[in-house]
Amino acid sequence: MTAERSGGSGLEASRPGGPARPAWTFLTNHGHVLLSVAGDPDILVADIAERVGITTRAALQILKDLESAGYLQRARVGRRTHYTIRPHQHFRHPATAAQEVDGLLRLFAAPAPDGGRQRRRNNNSPDRALPVVRTGSRMQVILESSAAGTRPEH
Numbered sequence: 001m002t003a004e005r006s007g008g009s010g011l012e013a014s015r016p017g018g019p020a021r022p023a024w025t026f027l028t029n030h031g032h033v034l035l036s037v038a039g040d041p042d043i044l045v046a047d048i049a050e051r052v053g054i055t056t057r058a059a060l061q062i063l064k065d066l067e068s069a070g071y072l073q074r075a076r077v078g079r080r081t082h083y084t085i086r087p088h089q090h091f092r093h094p095a096t097a098a099q100e101v102d103g104l105l106r107l108f109a110a111p112a113p114d115g116g117r118q119r120r121r122n123n124n125s126p127d128r129a130l131p132v133v134r135t136g137s138r139m140q141v142i143l144e145s146s147a148a149g150t151r152p153e154h
Contacts, residue, residue, distance in 0.1 A: 021053050029054055031104070033062045037072060037083040038105045045081075071101065 027035075032052040036043055049059040063083075066072045069092070073084045089101050
């Protein structure tokens with residue numbers, strides 16, 4: 001895939017006729033494919049490709065890479081493919097290899113407590129969003145307190 005820069009906008013064409021997308025992102029295409037599969041285990045390869053902004057062939061290669069590395073398993077169910085994410089797999093880069101990919105998947109799977117419209121802020125640090133923990137079907141905000149170990153009541 002060749003990257004064509006469009007002026008000073010920092011955008012490049014994703015593929016011929018496709019929408020422009022940023023010249024770089026924080027997550028690789030492998031990360032986006034894994035997130036797509038985690039969000040919909042029965043997703044079609046064509047839908048993964050469209051969501052990520054890559055070709056179907058590239059999506060298939062990435063799925064093969066992820067399966068070979070142990071991040072997911074593919075199983076045929078009739079004419080469809082069902083994907084299962086294998087838990088507790090570590091990131092591949094040496095700088096983040098101590099962390100499990102599960103945290104990334106949870107981060108993107110959990111909706112923002114306010115639907116993403118407004119960030120909840122910590123009183124001690126107005127620029128930092130509060131951490132959120134998903135407990136069953138409820139979302140619980142963990143308040144950082146100066147008192148040792150205090151947490152909000154259920």
